[in-house]
Amino acid sequence: MARIVQKRTKRTQKFAYILKPFVVYMLVKTAVMLVLAILIPSLPITGIAAWVEHNAPQLSAVVNAAASMAAAAFLLKDFLIEVSTTGEIDIDQNVFRQFAGFLRHGFWGERKAGNAVSLILCALLGITASFAFNILVELTMLRSEKYETVEAIQYSVPVWLGILLYGIISPMVEEMVFRGIIFNRTRKFFGVVKAAVFSALLFGFFHGNLLQFLYGTAMGMLMAVCYECCGCFAAPVLLHMSANLFVFLMSTQPWTAFLITPVWCVVFMALSVAAMALIITARERLENK
Numbered sequence: 001m002a003r004i005v006q007k008r009t010k011r012t013q014k015f016a017y018i019l020k021p022f023v024v025y026m027l028v029k030t031a032v033m034l035v036l037a038i039l040i041p042s043l044p045i046t047g048i049a050a051w052v053e054h055n056a057p058q059l060s061a062v063v064n065a066a067a068s069m070a071a072a073a074f075l076l077k078d079f080l081i082e083v084s085t086t087g088e089i090d091i092d093q094n095v096f097r098q099f100a101g102f103l104r105h106g107f108w109g110e111r112k113a114g115n116a117v118s119l120i121l122c123a124l125l126g127i128t129a130s131f132a133f134n135i136l137v138e139l140t141m142l143r144s145e146k147y148e149t150v151e152a153i154q155y156s157v158p159v160w161l162g163i164l165l166y167g168i169i170s171p172m173v174e175e176m177v178f179r180g181i182i183f184n185r186t187r188k189f190f191g192v193v194k195a196a197v198f199s200a201l202l203f204g205f206f207h208g209n210l211l212q213f214l215y216g217t218a219m220g221m222l223m224a225v226c227y228e229c230c231g232c233f234a235a236p237v238l239l240h241m242s243a244n245l246f247v248f249l250m251s252t253q254p255w256t257a258f259l260i261t262p263v264w265c266v267v268f269m270a271l272s273v274a275a276m277a278l279i280i281t282a283r284e285r286l287e288n289k
Helices: 012-044 050-054 056-073 076-083 096-107 111-141 143-156 159-190 192-207 210-230 234-250 254-261 262-288
Strands: none
Touching: 012 050, 012 056, 012 143, 012 159, 012 192, 050 159, 056 076, 056 143, 056 159, 076 096, 076 159, 111 210, 111 234, 143 262, 159 210, 159 234, 192 210, 210 234, 210 262
């Protein structure tokens, strides 16, 4: 008689299973970025080297987005398994078609008025929390040379491209990896609280500098809580999208400088707490019906 061995019973096995998608994502993304960095300047186009040098910041942002999407493609099956609401994956169907089906039928969760209100609140939370944290950064002057470099690249692109890169591609890809896969996998082994903390810390670490680590960890916690409260993948994605878009668009508006005061920081923090409380309350009402 065959002996049945339970899989991933040791802590090391659990962490290896949880961290594998992150490692794959980073390796593939780095490899694609290196290939594109070598390939683009080598294209047989007159003046390509000068064009690349002149548009280096914008090109860096586009290459980063392209590499992120390529890396996420390697994790689509893992993502679909983790976010599946039916517990079934059609192995005979193309994985990209499965993903398209998820976006149509599973992305928004339950089609209820209460859930729609919660998703709107998630988007508002993204705006208030991101602005509160950014005001705090400006007030405390927690900046570094590496952060300044990242900021210069992000804000160098045209508005339409910034909306595409930071308002759509980046939130969707990063939420697939950190909440869709890592949060869900950690939750199965260690519970909601530890999963929220771990996925948030890893999300902060992913950004590569101290300031964005702190910002990413704080926002990552909010995204995980919203995901858990709303029960659908749209919640963290909408929060992430609204936060990125608001910060990007406001960075181009000089009139926002008057908001960089302790009073406005407290105001936006209070609004964030209120939005979070309403999201939790809305979820409790839905569960009690």
